[in-house]
Every structure is written in C-alpha cells, then in structure tokens.
Amino acid sequence: MKIFRGWYVVTAAALINVYGAGVWFYGFPILYPALLDEFGWTAAGGAAIASLSRLEGSLEGPIVGWLVDRYGPRRLAIIGAIIFGFGYMVMSQISGDGYGIGPLQMTAFSAFVLLYAGWMSIGYNTGFGHASQAAVNAWFIKKRSRAFMLFSLGAGGSGLTVLAFGWGIANYGWRPTVFLSGVGIFLIIIPLSLVLVHKPEQVGLLPDGESPEDLKVQPSDSESAIDSTTDGDVIENEYDFGVIEAIKTFSFWMIIVGTGSRSVAMTSVIIHQVKYLTDIREISDIQASAALGATVTISVVGRTIFGWLGDYIDKRYLLIAATLLQAFGIFILANATNMALVWVYAAMYGIAYGGGIPVYMAIVGDYFGRKNYATIRGFMQMFQIPATVTGPIFAGWVFDTTGNYQIAFTTFIGSMLVGIVFLFLAKRPRIPTGTPQGNIAEMTG
Numbered sequence: 001m002k003i004f005r006g007w008y009v010v011t012a013a014a015l016i017n018v019y020g021a022g023v024w025f026y027g028f029p030i031l032y033p034a035l036l037d038e039f040g041w042t043a044a045g046g047a048a049i050a051s052l053s054r055l056e057g058s059l060e061g062p063i064v065g066w067l068v069d070r071y072g073p074r075r076l077a078i079i080g081a082i083i084f085g086f087g088y089m090v091m092s093q094i095s096g097d098g099y100g101i102g103p104l105q106m107t108a109f110s111a112f113v114l115l116y117a118g119w120m121s122i123g124y125n126t127g128f129g130h131a132s133q134a135a136v137n138a139w140f141i142k143k144r145s146r147a148f149m150l151f152s153l154g155a156g157g158s159g160l161t162v163l164a165f166g167w168g169i170a171n172y173g174w175r176p177t178v179f180l181s182g183v184g185i186f187l188i189i190i191p192l193s194l195v196l197v198h199k200p201e202q203v204g205l206l207p208d209g210e211s212p213e214d215l216k217v218q219p220s221d222s223e224s225a226i227d228s229t230t231d232g233d234v235i236e237n238e239y240d241f242g243v244i245e246a247i248k249t250f251s252f253w254m255i256i257v258g259t260g261s262r263s264v265a266m267t268s269v270i271i272h273q274v275k276y277l278t279d280i281r282e283i284s285d286i287q288a289s290a291a292l293g294a295t296v297t298i299s300v301v302g303r304t305i306f307g308w309l310g311d312y313i314d315k316r317y318l319l320i321a322a323t324l325l326q327a328f329g330i331f332i333l334a335n336a337t338n339m340a341l342v343w344v345y346a347a348m349y350g351i352a353y354g355g356g357i358p359v360y361m362a363i364v365g366d367y368f369g370r371k372n373y374a375t376i377r378g379f380m381q382m383f384q385i386p387a388t389v390t391g392p393i394f395a396g397w398v399f400d401t402t403g404n405y406q407i408a409f410t411t412f413i414g415s416m417l418v419g420i421v422f423l424f425l426a427k428r429p430r431i432p433t434g435t436p437q438g439n440i441a442e443m444t445g
Helices: 005-023 028-039 043-059 061-071 073-091 108-139 144-156 159-172 174-193 243-248 250-280 285-309 315-334 339-368 373-383 385-402 406-425
Strands: 099-101 104-106
Touching (some): 005 073, 005 108, 005 159, 005 174, 028 108, 028 159, 043 385, 061 073, 061 108, 061 373, 073 108, 073 174, 104 108, 108 144, 108 174, 108 339, 108 373, 144 339, 159 174, 159 285, 243 250, 243 373, 250 285, 250 315, 250 339, 250 373, 250 385, 250 406, 285 339, 315 339, 373 385, 385 406
Antiparallel strands (some): 099 104
C-alpha cells in the first residue's frame, strides 16, 4: 500500500519539532541556571530573556505568517533554520566582558536579549512554528486533526533532545553545547525542511490523498454544498478566508479569547511548578523535577487521544474538555499535600495540556482554510500577547507579594472557566456574503 506523501511532510515537521522544542522551549530551563552562574544575573533578569522571546514571537507572527503563505513553508523553514542555527553558534562566543560588533559595544545581557529574544526568536518561530504548521494544514482536511496530532507529538517527544542538551551542558559546559546545537540545525533541520512542500496540488496530488475522480461534481441549477474549481475538482467543506474576512468573523475572536483564557495558565503553571512544589509544598528538587518531566511526557497521551478524536468530534467540545480537565488539574496541584496527589495532577494536567494543542491548530484550519493559514494564525498569536506574556509574570508577582501561589492558581482556574463560554460560542464561521454557499478553496496546482 502506497503511503500518501502528506504523511512524510507531517513526519518531517514533527522531527523538526523534536529538535527545535528540545533545544529551545524545553531546553531553556536547563540553559538558564548555567547562564545565571556565569554572568551573575538575577533570576528575574535571566527569565526576562525568555519572556521577551515570546513577546517577539507574537509580534512578528502576522508578518512571518504572510511570508510563509506567500513563498511557501520550505523556503521559510530553511531561512528560519539558518537564522536560528547561526544564532546559537554566535551565542557560544558571548563573554562576560560584553560583546562587540565593530564600534558597537554592549553588555553580555544586552547581547543575549538581542540575540536570543530577537534574532533567534525570529528564526525559531519562522522555521519551527509557522512554516511547519502551514505545511501540515495544507496537506490535510478530513484528517487534519490526526495530522496535527502527529506533528505535536514532536514537541511532546523532545525529551531525548532535552536529555542530550542537558547532558552536554553538565559534562562539557553550555558554550560547546549550544555551538553544537547550532551545527545540528544545519545538519539535521535544513535537510528535513526540504520535505515541506507547501501544497499537494504542487506535486499533482490532493489533500488527504483523495482521488480526483472522487471529487468531480456535475453542474447544477440549485445551490450546491460545494463549488467546483477551475479544474472541476473540489475539496468538501473547505473555504479559504482572506485575512480581513477572518478577522471580521465572530468565531475568530471567540477562539482568541477562549484559547487565550487557557493560555494564561498553560505556560505559567509549567514555569512555576517546580518552585511551587519545592518552596511551598517542600517536595525535594528531584521529585519536583520528575513531576515536571512527567507532565510533559504524559502530554503525549493527550496529544494522541484528542488529536485522533478531533477528526470525529466537534473540536470545540474537545477544547472545552481539555480546558475543564486542565482547570481541575490546577485545583489538585493547589491542594496537593503529598506526592500521590502531585502524580495525579501531572497525569491530568499533562493530558489536558497536550490534548488542546493539536485540536487548536486544526480548528483554525477547519474554520479558515489553507491559503492564508499562517497569516491568520500569526494574527491570532499577536492578539494573544496579553495572555501569553502576563500569565507567568502575574504568578511570579503573586508569589513575591503573598509568599504563595493560591491567588494565581485560583485566578487561572476562573479564567479557564470563563474561557469555556467563549469556546462554546466559537462555531464555524459563515461563508462571507457574496460568496457561493459552501465555496471550496480553489486548487492552484
């Protein structure tokens, strides 16, 4: 049986995620203490570098998204990989005395902000986020949720990359490790990026591996649930919204507020989890770290189950279920007085944390189509800046002020419960006025 080429695209995107998430998102907590030890930064100052990188990623989203939709994910993935890999190699050369480019001199901290939170963040978001997701979305419609399930398993399965990254720092230091990580980008990620063909039509195929004969339609005087394209081929239930068309829909904003209410807690809890368990619940560092590792690892289960179900069940309900489960997990964490309850939290929160990721990626494609997917996702990412940036800062402020996280946890639970209402209201948008009912995205192969 011949395997549909789209699955190779998804697999390549997932493998890119395995490496990228390992050396960037989940790798930073390992790199972070080494930087503090060498440069003598405060904990808040060091953490600000990561926060600023997320802020930058949200700001450039619409621009990079448009470039991906315009020039294709393969080109942008390669460009992003080069930027990111080169950044890691340069990072290894920053000294405590500062960093200079010709007459321009700056402190080590300023250099890290510009490099990590600026240059490298652009490269990572371009090559490892926008480009890969756009490729996955374009190759699948009926099996879109399952495709994003496989893609998201890359981040959930990046544990081996994190292990190798941490082992390198512990045994050889952070400088050689980040330099080799940059070299790995050129040796591993760029070849994988070559697989990211933008759309199946470009190579004479159709989404989901459909046969052209199955997609032929006969002209009809009555309104049809589908609209034929110039070739007479169609893709059921798929309309490509323009960016402005998407932003004008009620669904666009309901998704942003609903998932944003969930995002307030997602990263915040992960970042502060170890500190909460060690400082408040007096659990050992080893056990607290193990609980964090278990939370991330168990997220693979959620990604798999929810991603698979997303092609059969209304994705709104799956997002609601993940949000409810996540809120209940935080409630357990807030009241965990022993490791047994911590493990219950890790399982529940991990499944919810991972489960919502592929479903969210897929529902955007279902609602707004393939042509402008990266641009629309970029705007959504930009409008969610308040949630993604303020959540971790708010939790830290609560701890600094009260010596506990209870107010923060309670606020996060309340935010998610409110978000559920908006997710319920986020129904599939109507086709814009003046467009044939149920218009299908034109195939450009």
